[in-house]
Amino acid sequence: MPNVIPVKLEYAVHELWFDPAGTGAQEGDHVIVQTERGHEIGLAVGDAQSMNNDELTLAIGHAQLKSVLRICSDADLDHAEQLAQRGDEALPVFRRYASASGLEMKPVGVEFLFDEDKAVCYFAAEDRVDFRQLVRDLSRELHVRIDMRQIGVREEAAIVGGYGHCGQELCCRRFSTSFDPVSxxxxxxxxxxxxxxxxxxxxxxxxxxxxxxxxxYRDFKGRAPKRNAVIDTPLGKGKIVEYNTPKEQIVLRLEGGKTIRVDLADMTASEAACKKSQELGCACRPDTVTREVLEKLQSPDVQMALAELDRKNGVIPAEGPDASDIFVDTRKRRRERLSAQKDEGKAQGEDTRRRRGGENRAAEQPAAAQEGRRRKRRAPGDGGNGTAPAHMKPAADAAEPKAGGATRRRHHRAEGADEASEQERQQPRGGGMRPRRRRPGDKGGAAAQQQTQAPKQQGQGGQQAQGGQQAQGGQGGQGENKPRRRRRRRGNGGGQGGGNAPAAE
Structure with a gap:
């Protein structure tokens, strides 16, 4: 069996096989090889290995196996670098002449062979291109023989290189050895x-x-249940909504809305599914998930659902709130403690108000009145409290404040003001003036007190002067007890039918 070594050339799509020919080349060595186009430089991507004739024929076809000339020295590497620089400089020239000729082609690169005998121009085009005139122009410009090579778009990506959507280098550039069809x-x-x-x-x-x-993917879907199929589980019916092919898992959505992931190997097939597969002559697909499989999922939601199912079926007794549940217990105890404190505060407040009310009443009333108190008969004009009106009391009693210091702050009247007010209240509304009311700015009744003292003195003399007129049958008797007002002092007379006695100045 011949020994072969794989070598990757720069503008070759896949690896080529060469005979080491005793050079001792190993993986990672740059070598000079003999090809149909001449001498080229390449990189050994593997160690030498033995291969039988059938495998060699499958790899290289009926072509003759070429050999490795030598391992590159430092001088060879410097020369290869100069050739690569010349190829980069020749590419703009190739593009300029291709554009000037009006040919529908895309120049990709220019390669100078290691022996500098030929330059290979690579271009991409969809159809055949007549480049005879372009070859003459390039040969005259570059001063070497020109070899035109048409390649496809996949080969162009492999030669130019780049990065894909995954962020890695293009597969065709990095390790691909052939372009298999993709549909x-x-x-x-x-x-x-x-x-x-x-x-x-x-x-x-x-x-x-x-x-x-x-x-x-094709193998997994051939063994797994169909999408949207109904699966039996201890928690009810489940529906397949998603596949996870790399892990060979199936995503189920239960009736309550929960989603679980189950391995395909853990699922089982029911008797009905096996019987149906035998009738149809196809592979049996699993359609059941057991309880043991759900218990292995390590999912809190699934464990709670299984426990609830056991309590519903009577397997385990129903339990109340767990004492170890700190969150629920703390909130409940806090509410009870706040409610107890609130009730205790209300009771203390009622006791305090009741105690204070009893002390106030005991201080205000004498001891004899506390032992036996009977309700006094209400007299007219006493305001319903059993006390005599102010005009019936002596002057000293009228001026005295009430027991307990409760005095009226709203109206302050001088001596005799209550008597005048009572006389005004008893006078009919048809004649006379309205009682004088307190107005803003009267300084708490001080002004009214001064105004009421003067009419009181004047009213005593007016009553004596009008006594004779009232005896003659006049209607001035209505103002007998009424204090004189300012209008009467101006000479208006007292009452509707009173005499014309002058007002006392």
């Missing part, structure tokens, strides 16, 4: 959104990585 069915099987911007690579075609997990 939209692979994206559907993996439940990916059919959006061209999300499932397309840098080359504009479907991403190569769609093919990597396609077989795993």
């Amino acid at each position: 939209i069915r692979m994206a559907k099987e993996q439940d990916l959104p059919l959006n061209s911007t999300k499932i397309s690579g840098a080359c504009g075609r479907l991403m190569c990585c769609l093919r990597y997990e396609f077989e795993a």
Whole structure:
């Protein structure tokens, strides 16, 4: 069996196999190899290994196996770096002439072979291009033989390089050895959104990585229940809403709205499902989740639901609130403590008010009145409290304040003011003036007191002067006890039919 070593060339899509030819090349060595185009420099990506003829024919076809010339020295590496720089300088020239010729092509790169005998120009185009005139122009400009090589968009991405949606280097640039066909069915099987911007690579075609997990997705879906299928569980019916293919898990939504993840290997098939699969001649799919599987999930919601189910079925007795539940116990005790404090405060307040009320009444009333008190008969004009009106009391008693210091702050009258008020109250409304009321600015009744003393003195003389007129049958008798007002002092006479006695000045 021949020994071969894989070598990766810069502008080659996949690895090429060469014969080590006793050079001792190993993985990571830069080597000079012989190809159909001439001498080229490449990188050994693996160690030498033995391969039988069938495998070698499958790898390189019927082409002849080329050999490795030597391992690169420092001089060879410097020369390769100069050739790469010349290729970068020749690329703008290639683009300029391609644009001037009006050809529909996209220049990708220019490679100078290691022996500087030929320059290979790579371009991408959808159709065949007549580049004969372009070859003449480039040969005259670069002074070497020109070899034109048309490549596809996938090969262009592999040569140029870049980064994909995942943030990693492009697979075709990093490790891919061939371009396998990729279809939209692979994206559907993996439940990916059919959006061209999300499932397309840098080359504009479907991403190569769609093919990597396609077989795993197809195998998992062939063994798992269909989506939206109904699964029996101890907590009721469940519906399949999602797959997790890398972990081989199924997401179920229960009747109460809870979602659980169950491994496909833990699910079992019922007798009805097995019988139906035998009738249809297809694989038996599981449709039941047992209680043991739910207990292994380590989910608090599932454990609480199982405990509630056991209490409902009478497996375990119903329990009240747990004493270890600090949150609920603390709030309950706090409410009870606040309620007790509130009731105690109300009781203390009532006792204090009752005690103070009894002391006040005992201080105000004499001891004899506390032992036996009978209700006095109400007399007219006493205000319902059994006391004589002010005009019936002596002057000394009228001037005395009430027992206990309770005096009226609203009206302060001088001696004799109560008597005048009573006379005004007894006078009919048809004749005479209204009683004088307190007005703002009278200084608490002091002004009214001065005004009422003068009419009182004048009223005594007026009554004597009018005595004769009242005896003649005049109607002035209505003002007999009425104090004289300012209008009467001006000579208006007392009463509707009174005499014309002059007012006392």
